[in-house]
Amino acid sequence: MEAKKREVLEQVKKVDDPELPNVSVYDLGMVHEVQVEESRAHVTMIPTFAGCPALDFIKKNVETAVRELSWITGCEVTFSFNEIWSTDSVTEEGRRQLKKHGVAPPPDEYTPGEEWQVDCPYCGSAYVSMENVFGPTACRSILYCRSCRNPFEAMKPVIRDKTLAR
Amino acid sequence: MTSIDTVEALLENNEALQAAKTFLFQLADDDYITSFRGSEWLGLAPHIEEDVAFSSITQNTMGHAVLVYQTLEALGEAEADKLAHARPAGERLSSVYLEKPNGPGTYLDEPHYDWALAVIRLYLYETWKKIRLQTAARGSIRPVAAAAEKILMEQPYHLAHWKMWAVQLLDSTPEAKERLEERIAEAWREAGDMISFGGHGQTFLENGVTADSEEALQLRWLEEVRSVLPAPAELPLKEAGDGRRKEHGSDLDQALKTCSEVFTSDREAVW
Numbered sequence: 001m002e003a004k005k006r007e008v009l010e011q012v013k014k015v016d017d018p019e020l021p022n023v024s025v026y027d028l029g030m031v032h033e034v035q036v037e038e039s040r041a042h043v044t045m046i047p048t049f050a051g052c053p054a055l056d057f058i059k060k061n062v063e064t065a066v067r068e069l070s071w072i073t074g075c076e077v078t079f080s081f082n083e084i085w086s087t088d089s090v091t092e093e094g095r096r097q098l099k100k101h102g103v104a105p106p107p108d109e110y111t112p113g114e115e116w117q118v119d120c121p122y123c124g125s126a127y128v129s130m131e132n133v134f135g136p137t138a139c140r141s142i143l144y145c146r147s148c149r150n151p152f153e154a155m156k157p158v159i160r161d162k163t164l165a166r
Numbered sequence: 167m168t169s170i171d172t173v174e175a176l177l178e179n180n181e182a183l184q185a186a187k188t189f190l191f192q193l194a195d196d197d198y199i200t201s202f203r204g205s206e207w208l209g210l211a212p213h214i215e216e217d218v219a220f221s222s223i224t225q226n227t228m229g230h231a232v233l234v235y236q237t238l239e240a241l242g243e244a245e246a247d248k249l250a251h252a253r254p255a256g257e258r259l260s261s262v263y264l265e266k267p268n269g270p271g272t273y274l275d276e277p278h279y280d281w282a283l284a285v286i287r288l289y290l291y292e293t294w295k296k297i298r299l300q301t302a303a304r305g306s307i308r309p310v311a312a313a314a315e316k317i318l319m320e321q322p323y324h325l326a327h328w329k330m331w332a333v334q335l336l337d338s339t340p341e342a343k344e345r346l347e348e349r350i351a352e353a354w355r356e357a358g359d360m361i362s363f364g365g366h367g368q369t370f371l372e373n374g375v376t377a378d379s380e381e382a383l384q385l386r387w388l389e390e391v392r393s394v395l396p397a398p399a400e401l402p403l404k405e406a407g408d409g410r411r412k413e414h415g416s417d418l419d420q421a422l423k424t425c426s427e428v429f430t431s432d433r434e435a436v437w
Contacts, residue, residue, distance in 0.1 A: 050316055051229020081233065081316045118389050132215045133323060134222035158319045
């Protein structure tokens with residue numbers, strides 16, 4: 001069964017974010033759990049932002065990839081809101097690929113109201129400015145590098161509510 | 167109070183289930199209408215970067231409505247699309263203050279929308295949304311708390327945006343200040359239903375849907391908005407109606423007709 005799970009996971013890892021070719025949903029930290037029962041797979045995923053219109057595409061692409069396995073007769077993909085996506089969920093490979101697309105990975109620690117600490121994904125400079133907290137997708141912001149004079153994007157850090165103990 | 171950890175457990179406790187559903191419908195219906203009124207501003211915001219920001223917030227807010235309608239679907243209600251588009255105005259629990267049009271005209275024809283209304287209304291709403299999500303996240307019904315927690319991680323960006331507009335405009339020209347003050351006075355006549363649970367506050371509290379009393383939450387809201395806006399010390403009135411008690415005017419009918427137009431054109435279509 002473990003071997004089957006690994007096979008399913010390898011297929012899931014091939015699925016890229018629809019908005020970011022070559023950045024896999026796995027490396028973005030969106031894959032929570034893979035379960036296999038006989039010839040059926042169940043993949044639980046975690047959305048980055050709830051308002052993301054790409055979720056349906058991701059779901060369909062993951063199902064299609066898993067169904068490519070000859071022994072699979074069914075695959076169910078669900079998004080869970082019980083698990084919380086966080087900045088730590090992005091893998092090292094995910095961070096590397098994001099930078100290649102001109103997207104800075106989200107900062108590790110972020111306190112609402114404070115300045116962001118993200119470096120330019122092109123030249124690595126910290127001399128950057130926020131142009132718009134809101135970007136082309138819910139999970140991204142628009143910034144400008146004052147060193148290499150490139151506009152770039154950054155993934156928004158998620159915010160943990162201070163009134164919640166968890 | 168014993169906590170309810172799963173959807174299955176909630177389905178077996180009818181009183182808690184009904185309380186949870188009412189709370190979720192209030193939340194989802196508010197986000198749905200807020201998102202629709204926001205979408206009418208597309209292309210009309212004061213400048214291009216604001217258009218990007220406002221449309222991103224609006225899209226994400228509709229995502230929050232979807233998340234909550236999906237939670238309701240899991241609790242035995244109709245599928246999310248139908249909850250969003252196929253329920254008549256008389257079944258909706260959204261606040262009438264949030265249903266108010268953006269201004270004279272339509273987005274297609276002579277849209278004389280008022281930015282002061284957008285700024286004041288969205289700042290007041292996002293502050294209430296935060297407070298109501300926080301109390302649900304600390305409540306004892308896990309399926310409700312999980313949805314609230316997820317939304318709370320994204321919503322601070324929305325609130326910060328409208329707070330920034332309110333603070334900066336209040337500190338700019340006399341005209342800006344005057345127009346904001348007019349909209350504040352209007353909100354204090356009409357926004358009373360927005361910050362209300364429509365008579366269900368005690369039921370929410372007793373069943374653990376919320377962790378605080380309605381009165382405490384309203385006072386928290388009042389204190390927070392008064393730290394930013396020159397607003398009265400009393401809670402707003404409900405002169406335009408009470409959406410939480412399903413009292414709506416024709417504004418909601420117009421909004422639903424437009425927003426549901428595509429869905430209604432072919433209800434069997436697969437998207």
